[in-house]
Amino acid sequence: MRETTHKNARKRKTGRRHPLATVALIAIGLGLTGGAYAAFNATGSSADAATSSSSDVASGKKLFQANCATCHGLEAQGTDEAPSLIGVGAAAVDFQVGTGRMPMAMQGPQAEQKPVQFTQKEIDQLAAYVASLAPGAAIPDERYLDGNGDAAKGAELFRVNCAMCHNVAGAGGALTQGKFAPSLHGVTARHIYEAMITGPQNMPVFNDRNITPEGKRDIITYLQYIQKNPSPGGFELGSLGPVAEGLFIWIFGLGSIVALTVWITAKSN
Incomplete structure (x- = not known):
């Protein structure tokens, strides 16, 4: 009986896990999870780099070294x-260069929009080169840029996520330290989408977990709707809100009252 008990004890002792086994299992699990996540992102985000020809990448590299390397480095x-710019993706290049913000004319609080200095083909080549360096945000699919989403849902998403900086009508607004949120009037659907997924200047990044691609499509639909339809309240005063409206009332309303008072007084005399 004692011998049997002793054998069972030895079996339990030899079958005991090593103290580092749990740590090893956790490390393996984290490694597999991280690898799967990286593979998924690389597959989804670097589609542009995969479809770009090697000649586009080579041409983009030459353009980059001639026009961008002074500030961003040769590589x-x-x-x-x-x-x-390693990992920013093609979408960031297409937005920054396609809106004329890059190359910057001078250092300042933020890069301002100005006339575009490259053709669309050259912009595509620059984007292909940067996308080849590391996975990043890709050029958005055209189906999310057609403006055929739900404008009502887009208005709700815009008010919750964007209106505090860009104004509820997308007219833009001032920020701190000389920075500002630009007006969204006249901005193409492609550049609006790219801004949401890359977060230029002071703008946060809205990835697909924050706002789905369908939600981004709805926001674009809303912005296009308010630009195509006149304000139901009449003269919108630049859609700048109560400050502009109050200033209008103060100048013209109070001015009219003063003018009327002067006229009445002059008549009585």
């Missing part, structure tokens, strides 16, 4: 003057 690794 886009970043410098003291500008951040690294």
Whole structure:
């Protein structure tokens, strides 16, 4: 009986897990999860890089070294003057260069929109080169840019996520330290979508978990709707809100009362 008990005890002892086994299992699990996530992002985000020809990448590299490397470094690794572009993706390049914000004319609180300095083909080549460096946000699918989403849902999403900076009518607004949220009037659907997924300047990044691609489509639909339809309240005063309206009332309303008072007084005399 004692011998049997002793054998069972030895079996339990030899079958005991090593103290580091749990740590090893956790590490393996984290590694597999991270690898799967990276593979998924690489597949979804670097579609542009996969479809771009090697000649586009090579041409984009030449354009980059001639026009962008002074600030961003020869290998886009970043410098003291500008951040690294490794991993920003094709969408960031298409937005920044396609709106004329890059190359910057001068250092300032933020890059301002100005006339575009490259053709669309050259912009595509620059985007292909940057996308080839590392996975990043890809050029949006055309089906999300058609403006045929739900304008009512888009209005709700815009008020919750964007209106505090861009104004509920997309007219833009001032921020701190000389920065500002630009007007969204006249901005193309492609650039609006790219801004949401890349977060240019002071704008946060709205990935697909924050706002789904369908939600971004709805926001674009809302912005296009308010630009195509006149204000139901009449003269909108630039859609700048109560400040502009109050200033209008103060100048013209109070001015009219003063003018009327002067006229009445002059008549009585």
